[in-house]
Amino acid sequence: MNKQIRKQVIIDEIHQWKESGLLPEHYCNYLLTLYTQGDYEAVNEKQHLPSRRFKIIMLIPILLFLPILLLVIYFTEMSFVLQMVLCIIFLAINVIIFLKLSHHIVFAHVTLLMGAITILFISYEMVNHYVNVTNKLLLLRVVLLINCLLWLGIGKKMKLMYFTIASLVGIGLIFISFFYFGTI
Numbered sequence: 001m002n003k004q005i006r007k008q009v010i011i012d013e014i015h016q017w018k019e020s021g022l023l024p025e026h027y028c029n030y031l032l033t034l035y036t037q038g039d040y041e042a043v044n045e046k047q048h049l050p051s052r053r054f055k056i057i058m059l060i061p062i063l064l065f066l067p068i069l070l071l072v073i074y075f076t077e078m079s080f081v082l083q084m085v086l087c088i089i090f091l092a093i094n095v096i097i098f099l100k101l102s103h104h105i106v107f108a109h110v111t112l113l114m115g116a117i118t119i120l121f122i123s124y125e126m127v128n129h130y131v132n133v134t135n136k137l138l139l140l141r142v143v144l145l146i147n148c149l150l151w152l153g154i155g156k157k158m159k160l161m162y163f164t165i166a167s168l169v170g171i172g173l174i175f176i177s178f179f180y181f182g183t184i
Contacts, residue, residue: 011035021103059110062097065090066114070121080129087122091115112154116163120147145174 011032018028069090073083094115101107123143131139148170155163 007035019103055104055106058097058101059106062094062107062110062114065093066117069118073125080125083125084122087118087125091118091122094118109160112158112160112163116147116151116154119150120144123147141174141177145171148174 014023014028014031014035017023018025018032023031069086072078072086078086094111097107098111098115102111123146124140127136127140127143148167151163151167151170154160155165155167
């Protein structure tokens with residue numbers, strides 16, 4: 001393998017590191033400038049990134065889908081199965097967008113929030129639909145506690161303070177409701 005091919009392989013690897021977020025962008029820019037002997041310009045790289053308009057166009061459906069989903073489910077006469085199918089489709093769309101565009105911080109945060117709200121909504125609706133009246137409040141608290149623990153895990157793993165705070169506040173409110181309102 002000659003020197004030029006090895007150099008191009010290294011440059012391609014640095015581009016992949018930059019796209020995947022393996023290294024911070026400024027480190028990758030430095031390495032690219034080093035390996036291209038000053039010929040690399042960060043301006044050329046920005047052409048590969050989605051434009052601001054594209055980001056806004058992608059964010060609008062994500063932000064509007066949850067309110068539309070809630071309106072359709074609560075204000076129309078749809079079967080429970082169809083409601084859950086819509087929720088699962090929305091959750092799948094969130095996961096796909098998160099996996100594809102998670103290197104863009106705005107998309108990552110918005111899709112995580114929408115996914116967490118959707119999972120909370122699905123679990124609440126499942127308890128409401130499948131549990132009889134006598135055990136509903138207790139099981140609803142348990143399901144909410146599980147959701148809060150999931151948020152805590154996401155907050156700790158991804159170092160997202162707002163997930164951690166929301167989970168701790170939720171857990172605190174659940175325990176307060178146990179002591180204040182009792183188990184029934």
